Amino acid sequence: MSILVIAEHDNASLNGATLNVVAAAKAIGGDIEVLVAGSDCAAAGEAAAKVDGVAKVLVADNAAFAHQLAENVSLLVAEIGKNYTHILFPATTNGKNVAPRAAALLDVQAISDIISVESADTFKRPVYAGNVIATVQSSDAVKVLTVRGTAFDPVPAEGGSAAVEALSSADDAGTSSFVGEELAVSDRPDLTAASIVISGGRGMQNGDNFEMLYKVADKLGAAVGASRAAVDAGFVPNDMQVGQTGKIVAPDLYVAVGISGAIQHLAGMKDSKVIVAINKDEEAPIFQVADYGLVADLFDAVPELESSL
Amino acid sequence: MKILVAVKRVVDYNVKVRPKSDGTDVDIANAKMSINPFCEIAVEEAVRLKEKGVATEIVAVSMGPKQSQEQIRTAMALGADRGILVESDDALEPLAVAKCLKAIIANESPDLVIMGKQSIDGDNNQTGQMLGALTSMPQGTFASEVEIADGKAKVTREIDGGLQTVELTLPAIVTTDLRLNEPRYASLPNIMKAKKKPLDTTTPADLGVDTAPRVQTLKVEPPAERQAGIKVADVAELVDKLKNEAKVIS
Numbered sequence: 215m216s217i218l219v220i221a222e223h224d225n226a227s228l229n230g231a232t233l234n235v236v237a238a239a240k241a242i243g244g245d246i247e248v249l250v251a252g253s254d255c256a257a258a259g260e261a262a263a264k265v266d267g268v269a270k271v272l273v274a275d276n277a278a279f280a281h282q283l284a285e286n287v288s289l290l291v292a293e294i295g296k297n298y299t300h301i302l303f304p305a306t307t308n309g310k311n312v313a314p315r316a317a318a319l320l321d322v323q324a325i326s327d328i329i330s331v332e333s334a335d336t337f338k339r340p341v342y343a344g345n346v347i348a349t350v351q352s353s354d355a356v357k358v359l360t361v362r363g364t365a366f367d368p369v370p371a372e373g374g375s376a377a378v379e380a381l382s383s384a385d386d387a388g389t390s391s392f393v394g395e396e397l398a399v400s401d402r403p404d405l406t407a408a409s410i411v412i413s414g415g416r417g418m419q420n421g422d423n424f425e426m427l428y429k430v431a432d433k434l435g436a437a438v439g440a441s442r443a444a445v446d447a448g449f450v451p452n453d454m455q456v457g458q459t460g461k462i463v464a465p466d467l468y469v470a471v472g473i474s475g476a477i478q479h480l481a482g483m484k485d486s487k488v489i490v491a492i493n494k495d496e497e498a499p500i501f502q503v504a505d506y507g508l509v510a511d512l513f514d515a516v517p518e519l520e521s522s523l
Numbered sequence: 524m525k526i527l528v529a530v531k532r533v534v535d536y537n538v539k540v541r542p543k544s545d546g547t548d549v550d551i552a553n554a555k556m557s558i559n560p561f562c563e564i565a566v567e568e569a570v571r572l573k574e575k576g577v578a579t580e581i582v583a584v585s586m587g588p589k590q591s592q593e594q595i596r597t598a599m600a601l602g603a604d605r606g607i608l609v610e611s612d613d614a615l616e617p618l619a620v621a622k623c624l625k626a627i628i629a630n631e632s633p634d635l636v637i638m639g640k641q642s643i644d645g646d647n648n649q650t651g652q653m654l655g656a657l658t659s660m661p662q663g664t665f666a667s668e669v670e671i672a673d674g675k676a677k678v679t680r681e682i683d684g685g686l687q688t689v690e691l692t693l694p695a696i697v698t699t700d701l702r703l704n705e706p707r708y709a710s711l712p713n714i715m716k717a718k719k720k721p722l723d724t725t726t727p728a729d730l731g732v733d734t735a736p737r738v739q740t741l742k743v744e745p746p747a748e749r750q751a752g753i754k755v756a757d758v759a760e761l762v763d764k765l766k767n768e769a770k771v772i773s
Contacts, residue, residue, distance in 0.1 A: 310652075
């Protein structure tokens with residue numbers, strides 16, 4: 215078995231999601247190599263070489279890969295991917311953007327969002343918003359997978375000493391270009407990596423009221439998320455959405471504030487270890503998955519919670 | 524400019540799907556079926572581009588059983604001009620769907636393809652990207668804003684860290700995210716008009732596409748059920764439980 219893990223990185227450093235993917239690769243078993251495709255990405259390559267369990271790091275450092283545009287990176291992955299039995303991407307927006315494109319170039323039916331490795335060709339994945347878990351077996355020669363990070367404990371970021379090899383590939387499809395990005399800036403932990411997440415829903419009523427959640431979050435070292443309803447209503451930006459089509463989180467503690475608990479939201483957080491729901495509607499479905507439910511007006515309960523921490 | 528929109532027939536988003544008791548498949552025999560919500564957003568975006576005078580024709584395509592005609596009619600009631608059904612009773616994988624769409628595109632030569640980022644049944648999030656690979660078209664996935672000008676599509680994408688904007692040379696593929704638009708409701712006159720719009724039918728075999736599955740579903744099962752916990756009386760009890768029982772805060 216030879217496994218290629220596609221690193222998630224920002225050229226300067228390795229994103230933690232990569233460590234969960236390496237863990238999935240270890241569960242498959244075999245030689246694990248990591249591809250770092252970027253521009254001026256030597257630092258990310260060095261970080262990848264230190265990851266526990268990695269045998270080799272391939273660094274494709276070229277302007278064509280600067281923003282990891284799918285058109286270009288998929289050409290690179292398809293070019294080198296034939297030499298592997300498995301190609302693993304994190305199930306991040308970046309991984310989901312590139313993996314199917316690379317798979318189609320290899321004439322492979324990719325498998326999205328795996329949550330367990332049953333054997334080298336058999337995996338479990340959620341379908342129907344997580345209401346059903348399917349066990350699926352691939353007959354393709356190369357398995358292209360995206361890995362749900364919350365389902366695999368990350369391997370240590372340190373301890374390895376893999377060889378680093380430079381690739382000279384400069385695949386540029388020439389059909390797309392990067393214009394710009396607006397990235398959320400926050401001192402709080404990343405939503406998908408935080409051990410505590412506090413999320414607000416439609417019950418927050420407006421974006422200003424999220425300030426109450428930020429205060430609690432800062433006392434707990436928590437990240438702040440939101441339901442689709444809160445994002446659709448424009449209270450907070452899209453990068454905060456937790457749910458079937460937003461981010462999947464599984465922290466030690468998830469606090470749902472003013473969230474009713476639609477299937478689509480539960481799909482993104484029901485694997486959290488402890489769930490707290492604060493909602494004034496005692497019939498809200500969120501209470502069916504909550505370990506601790508508090509039926510209360512959030513505008514009373516959240517400030518009280520903050521002052522008692 | 525011609526726009527091709529792909530639409531999928533799926534179990535309605537309000538239905539809570541469960542596995543059959545023998546674990547062979549999901550139990551959807553009598554479930555309400557609808558157009559996939561992301562596909563509806565795709566149709567709406569195409570219609571808005573036509574209303575702005577950017578697009579001149581919208582072709583709605585679906586792959587699936589005969590009843591998928593209903594979803595094509597829905598798309599036509601929202602404003603698509605004509606429809607194509609690629610009829611198949613098999614469960615088509617994203618790669619097979621992308622191959623069928625590629626064959627349709629070879630006949631239709633659209634300038635823009637708009638489709639949902641994922642269907643809410645398989646949750647694969649693959650078909651648009653695969654179609655991009657097979658046709659060498661660039662892709663603007665998870666779109667929250669689309670602007671067409673000078674032979675290019677400027678697409679703002681919802682990514683984990685925030686928003687990213689890319690510029691794509693047409694023809695291009697756009698896959699829709701939730702915030703791209705809010706689809707309209709079809710009016711009764713438009714629903715009646717949609718019944719008279721042309722709808723052609725073809726098959727994967729006619730298009731020369733092999734749809735043999737590559738991935739076999741061995742088993743389906745319900746996820747581990749969470750038990751509802753307890754109700755606490757007040758914030759003080761909540762904090763006490765979190766500190767001393769669950770031990771998740773200190």
